Amino acid sequence: MPINLQDVTYVYNPKTPMEKKALKGVNLEIKEGSFTALVGRTGCGKSTLIQHLNALLSPTEGAVVIDSFHNDSNKKRRDKKTKDLRKNVGLVFQFPEYQLFEETIEKDVAFGPKNFGDTKEEALEKAHRALESVGLDESFYTRSPFEISGGEKRRVAIAGILAIKPKYLVVDEPTAGLDPSGAKDIMDLFKKVHEQGTTVILVTHDMDIVLSYCTDVIVLDHGKVALACKPQDLFGTEVEQYSLQTPQLYSFASKLESRGMALDHDAVKDVASLADEIIKRRNSR
Amino acid sequence: MNFALGKYVPYDTWVHRMDARAKLAATILFMVAVFFPMATWTMTLVAQGFLLLFVSFILASTKTRLRSILTSLKSLWVMVLFLLIIYVLVPKATNTLGVAWTWNGWTVYWDSFAEAARVIVRLVMMIMIAMALTSSTKPLDLTYALQWYLSPLKPLHFPVEEVAMTISIALRFIPTLLEDAMRVMRAQSSRGVDFAHGNLWKRITGLTSLIIPLFVSSFLRSEELANAMECRCYDPREKRTKYRKLHFRVSDIFLLLAMAVITAGIITISAMKIDFFALMGIVAL
Numbered sequence: 001m002p003i004n005l006q007d008v009t010y011v012y013n014p015k016t017p018m019e020k021k022a023l024k025g026v027n028l029e030i031k032e033g034s035f036t037a038l039v040g041r042t043g044c045g046k047s048t049l050i051q052h053l054n055a056l057l058s059p060t061e062g063a064v065v066i067d068s069f070h071n072d073s074n075k076k077r078r079d080k081k082t083k084d085l086r087k088n089v090g091l092v093f094q095f096p097e098y099q100l101f102e103e104t105i106e107k108d109v110a111f112g113p114k115n116f117g118d119t120k121e122e123a124l125e126k127a128h129r130a131l132e133s134v135g136l137d138e139s140f141y142t143r144s145p146f147e148i149s150g151g152e153k154r155r156v157a158i159a160g161i162l163a164i165k166p167k168y169l170v171v172d173e174p175t176a177g178l179d180p181s182g183a184k185d186i187m188d189l190f191k192k193v194h195e196q197g198t199t200v201i202l203v204t205h206d207m208d209i210v211l212s213y214c215t216d217v218i219v220l221d222h223g224k225v226a227l228a229c230k231p232q233d234l235f236g237t238e239v240e241q242y243s244l245q246t247p248q249l250y251s252f253a254s255k256l257e258s259r260g261m262a263l264d265h266d267a268v269k270d271v272a273s274l275a276d277e278i279i280k281r282r283n284s285r
Numbered sequence: 286m287n288f289a290l291g292k293y294v295p296y297d298t299w300v301h302r303m304d305a306r307a308k309l310a311a312t313i314l315f316m317v318a319v320f321f322p323m324a325t326w327t328m329t330l331v332a333q334g335f336l337l338l339f340v341s342f343i344l345a346s347t348k349t350r351l352r353s354i355l356t357s358l359k360s361l362w363v364m365v366l367f368l369l370i371i372y373v374l375v376p377k378a379t380n381t382l383g384v385a386w387t388w389n390g391w392t393v394y395w396d397s398f399a400e401a402a403r404v405i406v407r408l409v410m411m412i413m414i415a416m417a418l419t420s421s422t423k424p425l426d427l428t429y430a431l432q433w434y435l436s437p438l439k440p441l442h443f444p445v446e447e448v449a450m451t452i453s454i455a456l457r458f459i460p461t462l463l464e465d466a467m468r469v470m471r472a473q474s475s476r477g478v479d480f481a482h483g484n485l486w487k488r489i490t491g492l493t494s495l496i497i498p499l500f501v502s503s504f505l506r507s508e509e510l511a512n513a514m515e516c517r518c519y520d521p522r523e524k525r526t527k528y529r530k531l532h533f534r535v536s537d538i539f540l541l542l543a544m545a546v547i548t549a550g551i552i553t554i555s556a557m558k559i560d561f562f563a564l565m566g567i568v569a570l
Binding site: 015016017018051054056083086087090091093096098099100101111112115116146160161164 | 295465469472475476493494501502
């Protein structure tokens, strides 16, 4: 089932001088099995929106429906069992390395599964598999999460959510502050998770990532949905008005096209796929 | 979350516009007045009633919402219960209001209840005046005020500037730490921690998952701050200029005088054990 947001409005500090409307009637659908990017300028309501997806926030008006869970502004219609929802919707916050606290890495990763009712052995088993999927081997299991590097810490924190095996994975700027190769590793990890059947919702400012990894993109602007489409369709429009940037690869492909090379825009995702397309055109000529 | 106490709310009322030094002095005078005992219960009722009206007027002037006052007073009920039990259990010699009940030779006087009520009213007034002060004064202005009051101690080699800097840093970081705490709380809730429900052991482990990341991040922050201060050549012994200057105005002097008169009046009545009602009786005779 898709995730549905119906007329969601959220107000911070209502009825005080600090009152701030973060979301103003957001209507959108996130398809199951998609790799959806959530983009928009700083302060456009992205972080507020994702917190509605696992009921950390409840809408001031409107409703969020995730499977059978209703996160409704009306308290009577709002479901109370947030635990089941949070097991299904895993949320990785920005700079997740600040949430590590256990003595050993494996214990920290097993913390989530244990909270959701697994026994110690089951939780550790899940933790080991999650650590393996983020590329950390056995030598890390019993080390302290405070003595490893920043990039490794982030992977441990992400493993902490993956170990819960959520049906929907929401990640808030996972590549912030990482070097290019570290960022690529992390994104490839999410790609793998997506291929295994998890719906991934990604908040990012990096349009290259949107182009190469995502199947759908949602543009938020001033608390409203400005656009919901395929990444390739987004970059065909004036994206600067949402303070986004057209990926270099896309501009390059467009220039090739204007010089007379017919390319399949939907197939151009990264350098490799662009090269494939060019070769295909050459061979067909 | 309940942190109405100590949170500055940016309205523009006459209380907000007052000089921080005047407000600080007035608050201290008020607190002194609150704690002076009266000769009889009727006099106590009159004096405390008058002070309660006064502080209510001030607090109402700051536009503090009744709800936030009540929420900060809500945490007092444990105290109320505790006080009642103590006052009822501890036998009192004084008996002016009569016997409430006698049970197996154990007599409870109404005085015990009155005594408990008086302590509670005092506490409520203390909280109300503190709320009025903190909700209408920026923490930084309060620090400047404190620094101004401490400045006569400078020739005695009292580290006025350092103390003021320490306090202002501490105050400055209260909202930051709260924000950090909320962030870690949200992250751990996503990992299935329930901070509000569950058995004691679960709640304790839930709390460690909050406290340890908070400790780690505050140490990081303090180190960053120390570096930033050193980069700006901070030297506590150097003379510092201020961007914002505090200004005494006529209204400040007026309020200070009014507060001083009230406090002096209460002290006089208390010290001389004056009982207006007895006096009136004498006059009537």
